[in-house]
Amino acid sequence: MTHRRFLLGLGVVAVPLLLALLGPFLAGEPGPRATSFALGDGHLLGTDFVGRDVLRQTLLGGRTVVVTALAATALAYLVAVPVALAGALTRLRWLEDLLMRPLDVLLAVPSLLLILLVAAVLTPGAVGLALLVALVNVPDAARIVRAAAGEAAARPAVEALRMQGESRWRIAVGYVGRSTLRTLAADAGIRLTGVLYLVSTAAFLGVGVAPDAADWAVMVDRNRTGLMVQPWAVVVPALLIVALTMGTNLLFDAALEKRGRR
Template identity: 85%
Template sequence: MRAPRRLLLGLAVVAVPLFLALLGPLFAGEPGPRAVSFTLGDGHWLGTDFVGRDVWQQVLHGGRTVVLTALAATALAYAVALPVGLAAAVTRARWLEELLMRPLDVLLAVPSLLLILLVASVFSPGAAGLALLVALVNVPDAARIVRAAAAEAAARPAVEALRMQGESWWRVAVGYVGRSALRTLAADAGVRLTGVLYLVSTAAFLGVGVAPDAADWAVMVDRNRTGLFLQPWAVVVPALLIVALTTGTNLLFDAALDKKGRRP
């Protein structure tokens, strides 16, 4: 598929979940009286959930936490991984590289979801805490990718020339080495954001970071799955919105990278 078509398809796929996540609460209105469980009609476009709450209203309220938590977690992960990975790639001191990377290898050996569940069982984090936990488990892998992408550029003669000219660490590591690795990091960002969305949704599905009765797409799937055959919309709609969000994000990043790579 050509890059422009992939870009348009990605925009079309991601537009609906993003619109509902960011602007949905503005159109949700005040919650009305609860109806009989799984009621269809009477103004309930998608019926009601297992306790009689309007599914459409829950959908309008339920995406903001997922999207904002995932974006915050991805940004926090790179805020730590970028300086660590670039410092490990640029430094000529072997001990500093080992000091920066070996502790991350220990964290990388622990399954991400297991670490989140272990910490959550002790501290019971909210949405902000969940973003921090997801960022923490993504730092080791992100830092390794940053270092690997920057290592080739850091070994070029141009880097040595910049050092001999007395250029600052920022000019060498970010201005030259970081820019050289930008394409690889952009590709990783698309995949990582998708993985973070999956991890945030899975954690919320398991009750981490959100209240059990919160209006959240992942919580809706968990809360209504036992009544799937009685009221499928309460499960299918939020699940499809999460899938559309992750799929559309990947398509957008792929299209942007493919377009950049085809430039003469």
């Protein structure tokens, strides 16, 4: 059953990932614009709100979503994991408070609201959007890693390693860090889905991308006015976003189940 779930998740996530990675190389040169929200006339999936070929826009629109989401997730853990491990292993209460309490303040602000507030002052591009999404995910990720690392750091094995003269680095990474890997893997599957949601929602609201950019989320937003006339311009990018999130969850669930059995 686990093997089937893994293959199903791999099959589901492979389609949007391949389109995101290889699509720009397959898109070709833009052709002349046609009538808005038209079907046929040489356009396999019809045209969008300004008469561009939907198939070409779909091939071009995945890279921003996928790369931004992956970069934001990696950046969030790049900050959260060292902070959480330091908080879990320190014996100084004030240092742990100094590391973790500012994150609690940031956690109190709704993620999308914070992104929109920053976007109202600045004009973030794709890099800025990735940094913003990473920032709002750091507090939650750090708390989860801190909880798992705190349990591992309280084990007698850690005290034994200290008595043997093991370095802080080896204790933090070699034992406590390894003990949190399963929790990290479970959180990563959920977090990547949440990051994809945030990136897509922000792009849907016009944050980080141009209003007419070739982006799956922007396509859903800009073409929804013609949904009843030309549905493919909305349905195809929306299904690709859903497939990406659902396939990711299936892959992580299958991997965790397989690891648990071992």
